[in-house]
Amino acid sequence: MRTLIQNAKLYYDNKISKQDLLIEDGKFSQVKDSIEPNADSVINAEGKLVAPGLVDVHVHFREPGQTHKETIQTGTLASAHGGFTTVGAMPNVTPVPDDVEKFSKQVELNNSESLINTLQYAPVTLDEISTELSPIEDLAKLGAFAFSNDGHGIDIAQTMFTAMERIAAINSHLCAHVEDQSLFNHGVINRSKISTRLGLPAINQAAETSQLARDILLAKDTGVHYHVCHISTADSVQLVRLAKDAGINVTAEASPHHLILSDKNIQADDANFKMNPPLRTENDRLALVEGLKDGTIDMVATDHAPHAKDEKNKGFLKSAFGITGIETSFPLMYSNFVETGIISLEYLLDLMATKPADVFNLRNAGKIEIGRPADFTIIDLDSTYEIKEQDFLSKGVNSPFIGDEVNGLIEKTFVAGKCVYEKK
Incomplete structure (x- = not known):
């Protein structure tokens, strides 16, 4: 053919x-x-x-267990609609694929239902919330391309340190949702004038930055490739910048919504603006843009998080965190950053295809190359x-x-x- x-x-x-x-x-x-x-x-x-298929290392396809939100088939069709041909699916499905049997079934399900290339994350710990590590080496042999507890921070430093040692030993990747639960404190919106005006419980920015600072030092000691999911604050950008300057093996992603929106866009109690991490201040957004331009932020990732309508129409207090994003990612980034002259089209394609493939050693993705x-x-x-x-x-x-x-x-x-x- x-x-x-x-x-x-x-x-x-x-x-x-x-x-x-x-x-x-x-x-x-x-x-x-x-x-x-x-x-x-x-x-x-x-x-x-005509561009290489886009690569998104951070999506949620919800199957098994949450198929009222999304399925692998609908999620991969939506990905193709967005120009994506390779994605990394997070393990926060039900059940979490945290042992050989469950992970094998998840990979089989992905392979049978996907219209594109769906790569499967394995959890760092059992059920993503335990302090007991998953069988990291066995799951890597079964095809886990990276490890993440996305949706949950790893609060115990010793758990994170040991995970980093084991993941480094097999030359894999640890992708962290940085969130100190004690500082997150059941918040639903960024701590700012907006949270005060709306009377909503707020999330301290230190919930992200304090755990990130800890993890960078642990990554220095272990040599693991440490990747920061959905970076969102100016301090986090600076921490990653300093880590890279120090030669620590740290990379970072930012989501289109954090690059385009800030909490000033939240005019009412509309949960379509509720995500985790939350929209931060305009100063934070501008710092993210600078980090994108200077290479501190390595790639754009959507954190595609679909929910049913009745899970997002209850206001900030009662609605689920997260927004759908994989179908709108390229046009939003192109319209807001290339057409405005902030970055070039070539650089955008590097951020959304070539760089994520290179960072995660995906040899058959991210480039148009003969063979x-x-x-x-x-x-x-x-x-x-x-x-x-x-x-x-x-x-x-x-x-x-x-x-x-x-x-x-x-x-x-x-x-x-x-x-x-x-x-x-």
Whole structure:
């Protein structure tokens, strides 16, 4: 099977230029200024961006146990709709895949239901909340590409230190949701003038930064690759910056919502603005943007967290944390950061495809490269459209961005040369 993409604005070899792309038997075969149209299928991509499939190392697909929120099938279809071909699925499903049998079943389920490449996280500790470590080495052998207790901080320093030692020994990755529960203190919104005005229990920023500071020093001692999930404060950006300057093996991600919104956008008791970590101050947001620009923040990750409508319509106090994000991530980042001149399109693609693949050693993701599986997406950068609830393919429509106008419409997404999403 031969598919030819003609006249593309192709992101290849770290630059964008007008070229043709040939796919043969599910792999990238040729990149040239012009390729003869001797193919089973020819797509004229005149004026369109052809980019490597995007990579999101932080998603929640909810299956098994929470399929009223999302399933692997709907989550991966939503991912393809967003231009993503490789994702890392967090282990906070029911049951948590914290032993060989449960993890094996989770991988089998992913493989049978996914439309894209779904990589599975394993939990650091049993049930994600125990102080007893999961069978880290056994789970790595079964395909765990990284370890995380996402949704929960690891409060006991000795537990984290031992986990880091064992994960470092197998050259894997520890991805931390940094949250000191005693400082989080049942809060629902960032501690600021906004929380006071709305009369809502507040989350101290030190719940994030104090645990991050501890973990950076533990990572220094153990040599583990320590990755910080959804970084959200100015102090956290500075801590990561200092750690990198000191040569500690630390990387960080930021989510589109923390880069675009701050707590000043919260005008009422609307739980579509409730996420964990919470939206911080405008100064924090600006620090995140600077960290993105200077490389302190290595990648963009969505923290795609779909919920049912009745779980998000009860206000801040009673609604679930989290927003859906994988379908809106690229257009939001493109519209808010590339079109405004803050970063280049090439840099955005590096943040959303190449860098996450490189950081997590994903050899078949993040680049258009001859011989690799043909995972790519075709994007109409000039198409302006409104983000609408009815266009979501995820089960979750819990987004604060509904009604926003954006550019960057995903037209088609391919995995191993097969079209898994096409705009209708």
